[in-house]
Amino acid sequence: MQKTAFITGITGQDGSYLSEYLLSLNYKVTGLVRRNSVAENQDYRLLNINGIEVMYGDILDQSSLLNALNKFKPDEVYNLAAQSHVRISSEIPYFTSQVNAIGALNMLEAIRVSCPGVRYYQASSSEMFGQNIDNDGFQRETTKMNPVSPYGCAKLFAFNMTCHYRNAYGLNAANGILFNHESPRRGSNFVTNKIVKAAVLIKKGKLNKLELGNLDSFRDWGHSYDYVRAMHLINNAPVVSDFVVATGESHSVREFCAYVFKKLELDYKDYVTQNPKYMRPEELKVLRGDSRKIRQELGWIPNYNFEALLDELVDYWLSKL
Ligand code: NAP
Ligand code: F7E
Numbered sequence: 001m002q003k004t005a006f007i008t009g010i011t012g013q014d015g016s017y018l019s020e021y022l023l024s025l026n027y028k029v030t031g032l033v034r035r036n037s038v039a040e041n042q043d044y045r046l047l048n049i050n051g052i053e054v055m056y057g058d059i060l061d062q063s064s065l066l067n068a069l070n071k072f073k074p075d076e077v078y079n080l081a082a083q084s085h086v087r088i089s090s091e092i093p094y095f096t097s098q099v100n101a102i103g104a105l106n107m108l109e110a111i112r113v114s115c116p117g118v119r120y121y122q123a124s125s126s127e128m129f130g131q132n133i134d135n136d137g138f139q140r141e142t143t144k145m146n147p148v149s150p151y152g153c154a155k156l157f158a159f160n161m162t163c164h165y166r167n168a169y170g171l172n173a174a175n176g177i178l179f180n181h182e183s184p185r186r187g188s189n190f191v192t193n194k195i196v197k198a199a200v201l202i203k204k205g206k207l208n209k210l211e212l213g214n215l216d217s218f219r220d221w222g223h224s225y226d227y228v229r230a231m232h233l234i235n236n237a238p239v240v241s242d243f244v245v246a247t248g249e250s251h252s253v254r255e256f257c258a259y260v261f262k263k264l265e266l267d268y269k270d271y272v273t274q275n276p277k278y279m280r281p282e283e284l285k286v287l288r289g290d291s292r293k294i295r296q297e298l299g300w301i302p303n304y305n306f307e308a309l310l311d312e313l314v315d316y317w318l319s320k321l
Pocket of ligand 2: 084085086087124125126127178179180181189190191192194211213214215217219253278279280283284
């Protein structure tokens, strides 16, 4: 029988890749879309994906969540809705906390009262670890969590609530603790597409400098295409549990710049400057994930490595600009 998935945050980077992936598995894909004053901006990432059914709603509007669950009667729910920008979360901490923390609680409560049997996936984040790193240099499911941003604090609330609803009410609720993942569909104010887009503009003579914040933070960057497959595996795991999803490779922002500019036959040092505007009140310095649990228990393997991801981004911006 055909399964139905309901996705909040369906218009985002991951929502669009997850929709495509679930459609390829013959799911009926449904989702929640926020009203935008420019109708074209509402769902532009979904424009080339056929067969999705959406309704207007908001993760902060409990009635819209209950209406959606009642209408779509999903087998699986993916809660991806979030204010997902870490630095901006310091400018709008209250809003970020509402959406990322209370929004997740709204979804859990709506499921508890209306369809407690569904499988629930919560989009948790490596940002929850803060500066904690195990002795071997990795973060994993058992690593202590002390977030260093309003975004991370709100995500930790949602993570804990997901565990609590699983333990207290028997919900099939799981967390994916995902490390950074990117794609051509990533917003261009995240560092990856910001760097690649600017480097291509510089190469084409349309820009002469790129202002960044901290060049010496390290991230474990994967591809959204690989990570939405992990979300589906987690939401169908034989035993409901939480999983880290990561490549296990960590690179600095500086290394990212060096690779991209070199690929375009440029030297990043000639163009990249630092602007305090892009620094964070408290920087998370190093992320590097150990994803052995999902690889061993659920058979997840990423297709992209660091170089393949960056090559795809460069090719995308070269053809787009
Ligand atoms: P994204 O591109 O920023 O997408 C976020 C989605 O949430 C958008 O569809 C957005 O709608 C929606 N949204 C925001 N506020 C909402 C609200 N009040 N009600 C309903 N929907 C709302 O983020 P992403 O990269 O796809 O990430 C997906 C999820 O994974 C997020 O929860 C993020 O925090 C988490 N995560 C991401 C990463 C990563 O590296 N990408 C890593 C770990 C965890 P609009 O289009 O209307 O703004
Ligand atoms: O920053 C540094 C910045 O904004 C990466 C989200 O998906 O992953 C993402 O959060 C690094 C940081 O992603 C600029 O300080 C330097 O060290 O691309 P980002 P993020 O903050 O790691 C986690 C796992 C999530 O869950 C989030 O939703 O790059 N950096 N200069 C800069 N970052 C930005 N954005 N802009 C700069 O100019």
